[in-house]
Amino acid sequence: MSLPNSVIEADVLIAGAGPAGCSAALALNGSGLSVVLVDKATFPRTKVCGDSVPAHALISLEPFSHGIYDDFLEELPKVSFRSSVMILPNGNRFEFSWPLPGYVTERRLFDDFLLQRVARQTSTKVYAGYRIIDYQRVEGGVLVKTRSVDGVAGTDFLARRSLVPTGRLRWYRGSLADSRRTRRWWVMP
Ligand SMILES: Cc1cc2nc3c(=O)[nH]c(=O)nc-3n(C[C@H](O)[C@H](O)[C@H](O)COP(=O)(O)OP(=O)(O)OC[C@H]3O[C@@H](n4cnc5c(N)ncnc54)[C@H](O)[C@@H]3O)c2cc1C
16 A cells, blocks of 8 residues: 655554553653654543552552652642542442552643653653544554544554553554453554
C-alpha cells in the first residue's frame, strides 16, 4: 500500500496518556527508542474515578522517575488515609487497614502531574488532542491514523511497535489478533 505524504515515525507509539501510558513512557526513558505518546484529550482532563492513589503505585514508579513520590506529596492537594470501609449491598461491612498510606487526589491533577513528568524528564513526544481513529499494519510496523479533536487536521504515525497500555482502547487492542498480551499491555509487533 502507499503511505500518506506526511508521516511521523517513531520506534514506539503509546496509545493513551493516562497513568498506564505515562508509566510506559517513563519506563522507556533511556532505552534509546524514539517514543510518541498520543491521547485524544488535552490535559488536564477529567476522568471518572474514586481518586484514590495508593503509595505503592508511586513507589513502583521511583526507578523510572526519581523523586516522584516526594514531588507528589509536595505538589498535589490530597487527603491521606490508612484504612477503608467496604459496605456490601446486603449491609455487611468490612473495615481494613493498609500497610502504606493511600491518597485521595483529583485524577484531573494526578494524570496531568504524570504527563508533565513525561514531558519534562523524557524525550517522549507528546501528542495531546489527537484521537486515534484507525491503524493498519504496514511493512516495518503499524500506521496509526489520528484526527485532531477539532476534526480539522489529521496526523499519521508510523511506529515499529505500538503499545496499548490501557483498558480503554478496546476497539484498538481487541482487533490486534496476533498481538501479545502482557498483563494489561498489548504489544503489537
Ligand atoms: C468509577 C471508577 C472508580 C475508580 N476508582 C479508582 C480509584 O479510586 N483508584 C484507582 O487506582 N483506580 C480507580 N479506578 C480505576 C482507574 O480509573 C483505572 O484503572 C485507570 O484510570 C486506568 O488507567 P489507564 O491509563 O489504563 O486508562 P485511562 O486513565 O482511562 O487513560 C486512557 C487514556 O486513553 C485516551 N484515549 C481513549 N481513547 C483514545 C483514542 N481513540 N485515541 C487517543 N487516546 C484515547 C483517554 O483520553 C485517556 O487519557 C476507577 C475506575 C472507575 C470507572
